[in-house]
Amino acid sequence: MTTTARPTRRSSIPRNELERVAWLELAPELVDILREHGEEKTATPEEVLWEVGQPSYDMYYLLEGKVDIVDRVGGEVVVQIEAPNLIGEIGLLMGQGTFLAGIAVTDAKMIVVPQATVMELVASVPELSDVIVSSFAARRRVLIEWGEGSVRVVGREGDSRSVRVLEFLSRNRIPHRFINREDPESKQIECPIPQDGTVVISGRSGLLHNPSNQELARGLGFDLDVSKDELFDLAVVGAGPAGLAAAVYGASEGLRTLVIEDTAIGGQAGTSSRIENYLGFSTGISGSDLAYQGQIQAIKFGARITVPRRAVGLKPNDEGFAIELDDGCCVRARAVVLACGVQYRQLGLDRLDDFEGAGVYYAATHLEARFCTGTNAVIIGGGNSAGQAAMYLSRHARCTHIVVRGEGLAATMSSYLSDRIHNDPRIELWTRSVVSTLDGDERLERLTLTNRDTGEEKHIDTRALFIMIGAAPHTSWLRDTLDLDDKGFVITGHEGDPFATSLPGVWAVGDLRAGSVKRVASAVGEGSVVVSAIHQYLSN
Numbered sequence: 001m002t003t004t005a006r007p008t009r010r011s012s013i014p015r016n017e018l019e020r021v022a023w024l025e026l027a028p029e030l031v032d033i034l035r036e037h038g039e040e041k042t043a044t045p046e047e048v049l050w051e052v053g054q055p056s057y058d059m060y061y062l063l064e065g066k067v068d069i070v071d072r073v074g075g076e077v078v079v080q081i082e083a084p085n086l087i088g089e090i091g092l093l094m095g096q097g098t099f100l101a102g103i104a105v106t107d108a109k110m111i112v113v114p115q116a117t118v119m120e121l122v123a124s125v126p127e128l129s130d131v132i133v134s135s136f137a138a139r140r141r142v143l144i145e146w147g148e149g150s151v152r153v154v155g156r157e158g159d160s161r162s163v164r165v166l167e168f169l170s171r172n173r174i175p176h177r178f179i180n181r182e183d184p185e186s187k188q189i190e191c192p193i194p195q196d197g198t199v200v201i202s203g204r205s206g207l208l209h210n211p212s213n214q215e216l217a218r219g220l221g222f223d224l225d226v227s228k229d230e231l232f233d234l235a236v237v238g239a240g241p242a243g244l245a246a247a248v249y250g251a252s253e254g255l256r257t258l259v260i261e262d263t264a265i266g267g268q269a270g271t272s273s274r275i276e277n278y279l280g281f282s283t284g285i286s287g288s289d290l291a292y293q294g295q296i297q298a299i300k301f302g303a304r305i306t307v308p309r310r311a312v313g314l315k316p317n318d319e320g321f322a323i324e325l326d327d328g329c330c331v332r333a334r335a336v337v338l339a340c341g342v343q344y345r346q347l348g349l350d351r352l353d354d355f356e357g358a359g360v361y362y363a364a365t366h367l368e369a370r371f372c373t374g375t376n377a378v379i380i381g382g383g384n385s386a387g388q389a390a391m392y393l394s395r396h397a398r399c400t401h402i403v404v405r406g407e408g409l410a411a412t413m414s415s416y417l418s419d420r421i422h423n424d425p426r427i428e429l430w431t432r433s434v435v436s437t438l439d440g441d442e443r444l445e446r447l448t449l450t451n452r453d454t455g456e457e458k459h460i461d462t463r464a465l466f467i468m469i470g471a472a473p474h475t476s477w478l479r480d481t482l483d484l485d486d487k488g489f490v491i492t493g494h495e496g497d498p499f500a501t502s503l504p505g506v507w508a509v510g511d512l513r514a515g516s517v518k519r520v521a522s523a524v525g526e527g528s529v530v531v532s533a534i535h536q537y538l539s540n
Contacts, residue, residue, distance in 0.1 A: 010078070010079045010080070010146070011079065011080050011081075011082060012079060012080065012081045012082055012085055013082070018138055018141060018142060018145070019138075019142060021134055021135060021138040022135055022138035022139045022141075022142050023081075023085060023135070024086075024131055024134065024135045025084060025085070026061070026084070026086065026131060029127075030127065030128050030131060031061065031084075031111075033121070033125060033128055034061050034111050034113055034128075035111055037113055037117050037121060038061070038111040038112050038113035038114075038117070039111070039112050040063075040109070040110070040111055040112075041109075041110060041111075041112050042107060042108065042109050042110070043065075043067075043104035043107070043108040043110065044104065044107060045104055045105060045106055045107065046103060046104065047103070047104045047108075048101060048102070048103050049067065049087075049102035049103065049104065050098055050101065050102045051098070051101050052072045052098055052099060052100060052101050052150060052203035052204050053097065053098060053203070053204040053221065054097060054098045055097050055221065056092075056095070056097070056098075056115050057088075057092060057098050057102075057115065058112050058113060058114050058115050058118075059086065059087065059088040059092060059112075059113045059115065059118045059132075060086070060087035060088065060102075060110045060111070060112055060113075061084070061085075061086055061087070061110060061111040061113070062081060062082070062083040062084060062085050062086075062087055062108060062109075062110050063083055063084060063109045063110055063111065064083050064107070064108065064109040065083055065104065065105070065106040065107055065108030065109060065110075066080055066081065066082050066083070066104075066105040066106050066108065067080070067081045067087055067102055067103065067104055067105060067108055068080050068081075068102070068103045068104075068105050069081065069087075069100050069101070069102055070100060070101045070102075070103055071100060071148060071149075071150045071203065072100075072101055072150060072203030073150050073151075073152060073201055073202060073203045074150075074152075078100060078143070078146070078148045080105065083108075083109075086132065086135060086136075087102060087110070088118075088132075088136060088139075089136050089139040089140055089143070090133075090136040090137050090139065090140045090296065091140070091222070092115060092118065092136065093118070093119065093122065093132075093133070093136060093296075093299050093300070094222070094299055094305070095222075095224050095304065096221055096222040097204060097220070097221020097222065098204070098221070099149055099150045099151065099175075099202060099203060099204055099220065099221065100148075100149065100150050100203070101203070118132070119302065122300055123300070123301060123302050129300060133296060133300050137292075137296050140173060140175070143175035144173065144175045146175075147175070147176070147177040148175055148177070149174065149175025149176055149177075150175075150202055150203040150204070151169065151174060151175065151176035151177070151200065151201070151202045151220065152176070152177055152178075152179055152189075152200070152201040152202070153165055153166060153169070153176055153177070153178045153179065153198065153199075153200055154179045154181060154186055154189065154193060154198070154199040154200075154201065155178070155179075155180070155181060155197070155198035155199070156180065156181050156182070157180050157182075158358060158359075158371060158443055158463070159198065159358070160356065160357030160358040161197055161198040161210055161357070162178070162198045163357040163358070163367070164213075164357055165198050165200060165211070165216065166178060166367055167363070167365075167367055168213050168216060168263075168264065168308075169216075170288075170365065170366075170367050171263070171264030171265070171266065171270060171271075171288065171365075172217075172222070172264050172265065172307060173265075173288075173292060174220060174222070189201070191206075191207065193207060193209075194209050197209055197210045198210055200216060200219070202219065202220055204219065204220060204221050213263070213308045214308055214309075214327065217307065217308055222307070223306070223307070223308070223309075224304060224305065224306040224307075225306075226258065226304070226306055226329065226331055228329065228330055228331075228332070230331075230332065231256075231319055231320075231332045231333070231334065232256050232257065232258045232331070232332065232333040232334070233250070233255040233256040233257065233333070233334050233335065233538060234246075234250045234255045234256070234257045234258070234333060234334070234335050234336070234337065234534060235257075235258050235259075235260065235321070235323055235331055235333035235335070235336050235337070236250070236257065236258070236259045236260070236336075236337045236339055237260050237311045237323065237336065237337070237338050237339060237340050238259075238260070238261060238267060238338070238339035238340035238341055238474075238510070238512070239259050239260075239261035239264075239265045239266065239267060239291075239295070239305060239307070239339075240266060240267025240268060240269055240270070240291075240339060240340075240341045240510060240511070240523065241266075241267065241269050241290070241291070241294070241510065241520045241523040241524045241527065242339040242341070242509040242510025242511070242512075242523035242524065242526055242527035243259060243261070243267070243337070243339030243340075243341075243509075243510070243527060244259070244265070244266075244291065244294035244295060244297075244298055244524075244527065245294070245509075245523070245524040245525075245526075245527030245528045246337045246339060246509060246527035246528070246530055246531060247259045247294075247298040247303040247305070247527075248294065248297045248298045248301060248303070248528075249527070249528050249531040250303070250337075250531050250534065251298055251301035251302045251303035252301040253531060253535065255531075255534070255535075255538075256302075257298075257302070257303040257304070258303070258304050258305075258306065258331060258333065259298065259303060259304070259305040259306070260306055260309050260310075260311055260323065260325070260331065261305065261306070261307045261308065261309070262307075262308050262309060262310035262311070262326075262340075263307070263308055264307065264308075265291045265292065265294075265295045265305070265307065266287055266288055266290070266291025266292075266294075267291075267341045268341055268342065268343065268344075268385070268511070269287040269290070269291065269520050269523075270287045270288050270290075270291040271287060271288075271362070271363030271364065271365060271385075272286065272287030272364075272385055272388050272389075273286055273287070273364050273365060273366075273369075273388055273389060273391075273392035273393075274286055274287075274388050274391070274392060275287055275290060275388070275520060276388075276416070277414060277416070277521075278290070278520055278521055279521060286365075287520075288365065290520070309325045309326065309327065309329075310325065310326040311323050311324070311325060311326075311340070311477060312324050312325065312326050312477050313477060314336065314477070314478060314481050314503075314506070315481075316503070316505070317332075319332055319334065320332065320333055320334035320335060320336075320505060321333055321334075321335075321336050321505065321506070323336065334505070334538055335505050335506070335507075335534050335537060335538060336505065336506045336507070337506075337507050337508075337509060337527070337530060337534070338478070338490060338501070338506065338507065338508040338509070338512055339508070339509050339510045339512060339523075339527060340473075340474040340475075340512055341473075341474060341510055341511045341512055342471035342472055342473050342474065342511045342512065343362075343471070343472050343474065344362050344381075344467055344468050344469060344470065344471070344472075345467075345469050345470035345471070345472050346467065347380070347435065347467060347469070349435065349436075349437070349438055350437070350438070351438050351439075352438065354438075355438055355440065355443065355444040355465075358442065358443035358444060359371070359440065359443045359444025359445075359462075359463050359464060359465060360438070360444060360465050360467065361464065361465070361466050361467075362466070362467055362468070363466075364379075364388075364389035364392055364393055364466055368464065368466070369392065369393055369395075369396045370396075371463050371464045372393050372396040372397035372400075372463075372464045373396050373397070374398060375397060375398060375461065375462055375463045375464065376397060376398055376399050376400070376401060376460050376461060376462040376464075377393040377394075377396070377397035377399075377400045377401070377462065377464045377465075377466065378400075378401045378403060378435070378447060378460060378462050378464070378465045378466065379393070379400065379401065379402050379403065379465075379466045379468060380403045380404075380435055380465070380466065380467050380468065380469055381402075381403075381404070381466075381467070381468030381469045382402070382404040382406065382408075382409050382411075382412040382413055383412050383413060383468065384413055384414055384417060385468050386402060386413070386466075386468040387402075387409070387413045387414070387417035387418065387420075387421060388417065389466055389468060390402050390421055390427050391417070391420060391421070391424070391427075393464075393466070394424060394426040394427050397426075397464070399426060399427075399428060400426060400427045400428070401427075401428050401429075401430060401449075401460060402421065402427060402428070402429050402430065403430045403433050403434065403435060403449060404429070404430070404431055404432075404433070405432065405433070405434060405452065406431065406432070407431055407432065408429070408431055409421065409422075409429070430449055430458070432451055432452045432453050433449050433450065433451050433452065433458075434449070434450055434452060435447055435448070435449060435450075435465070436448045436449065436450040436457070438465070443463065444462065444463055444464075444465060445461065445462075445463065446459060446460060446461045446462060447459075447460055447462060447465060448460075471511060471518065472488070473487070473488045473489050473490070473511070473512050474512065475488045475489070475490060475512065476488070478490070481503060482501045482502045482503040482506065483501065483502040484514075485514045487514075489512065489513060489514035489515075489516075490508035490512050490513055490514060491514050492507070492508050492513050492514065492515075497533050499513065499526060499529070499530045499533065500533065504537075505537060507530050507533065507534065509523065509526035509527045509530050510523040510526055510527065511523065513526070
């Protein structure tokens with residue numbers, strides 16, 4: 001699928017604030033640091049600095065000349081980097097494989113810094129770290145905005161398989177572009193593709209047909225392999241706000257830290273369209289952006305994150321603990337923090353499984369909002385997540401309906417959100433009501449609301465139902481290992497430690513913990529505080 005690169009579409013000359021951060025110029029003293037730890041080399045025109053599909057690559061500081069960053073699938077130049085400039089992006093720090101190629105355009109003089117050395121510099125030289133991390137993180141955001149990254153997803157709008165793939169890529173910040181099979185662009189794809197289902201095309205893995213999340217991660221080179229011979233000081237199960245906070249504080253305080261996440265960084269909070277009452281963000285921040293910043297911080301301090309891997313077993317051993325993963329691998333760690341959170345409960349509705357990903361959703365991000373345009377959006381739930389979803393979706397849907405079993409929102413939702421909902425003419429609240437039926441052919445087309453007191457029914461045409469009710473903890477795999485309450489939440493408070501479980505060396509933080517507040521800020525606080533107890537435990 002490799003073709004000749006077409007003329008450059010973009011350059012590294014900034015055009016907006018995000019691109020300005022992406023293409024920051026290094027101060028002379030920082031260039032001297034790179035020169036001290038790297039090696040000066042010269043590349044000739046058309047020399048390949050790195051190719052698509054490499055498990056890793058070095059960082060370059062371009063002193064003279066130009067380098068093209070090339071998409072091997074489309075055969076086009078994504079961006080041309082001109083001296084003086086860094087060459088690299090956040091995948092270099094995250095241990096992700098390469099999905100674009102780097103090719104010298106002219107004679108290019110550069111400083112080459114090995115990847116391992118870059119990681120050491122990021123962890124030990126704050127002035128350099130600030131520039132590299134900020135720049136590389138911004139470059140990933142630029143690639144996402146441009147729809148670049150050598151990943152094409154070919155499918156049908158609203159197909160549940162396409163929605164799942166797109167959700168996984170979006171939540172894990174993997175640059176990609178969706179091509180609807182009905183669009184003319186799909187006819188221009190040069191390689192033969194299956195006529196049905198969802199196809200992922202990348203310069204790294206070629207073609208993937210209806211891949212699972214793990215097959216997708218492995219094919220795109222960002223499924224971090226963890227050797228069974230490695231012993232970590234701390235294993236954090238779950239990468240929501242609590243888990244990311246534990247990873248940041250653990251890694252920053254010198255613990256060899258691994259984070260295991262089964263879906264995407266951010267957990268349930270990562271699906272929130274806007275969090276407005278988190279300290280320090282007066283205008284609010286999306287859950288995905290907050291999680292991304294936490295992920296970058298954890299990586300900056302040396303934490304390793306593996307996605308998608310699900311923990312399915314936990315057993316004590318002589319070294320500490322063995323954590324069995326769903327792919328059969330086993331991770332070893334001296335201490336464990338459980339932060340695998342909760343998930344929205346499912347409804348006992350006929351045909352619910354038929355419409356999941358095809359009209360029934362459990363997150364309200366920009367991806368799902370597309371399906372609300374020109375139709376009604378229906379949200380089941382009265383918590384803050386449901387309120388935030390309603391405010392966001394009301395900007396896309398013709399009308400947004402909130403359905404709650406109780407008398408109203410006051411008991412379950414922050415007042416600032418409930419006040420906005422009551423005053424927004426685009427949002428309609430249905431109290432003492434439930435969704436009783438779902439109807440449609442291949443995707444959801446309508447549903448029925450039933451009043452719990454009168455039995456009165458209301459039929460609503462909709463292509464987007466969002467279920468945000470209750471919280472079911474991810475603890476089935478722990479049932480025979482440590483103490484849980486009758487709802488499956490982990491019981492903590494052993495030995496006077498508020499986060500210690502019944503199994504010494506294992507702590508639980510965030511929504512998973514029985515009695516937790518179920519707020520992002522409290523989850524971050526718990527994940528931060530628990531690290532001091534872990535240090536004390538490991539030093540004994």
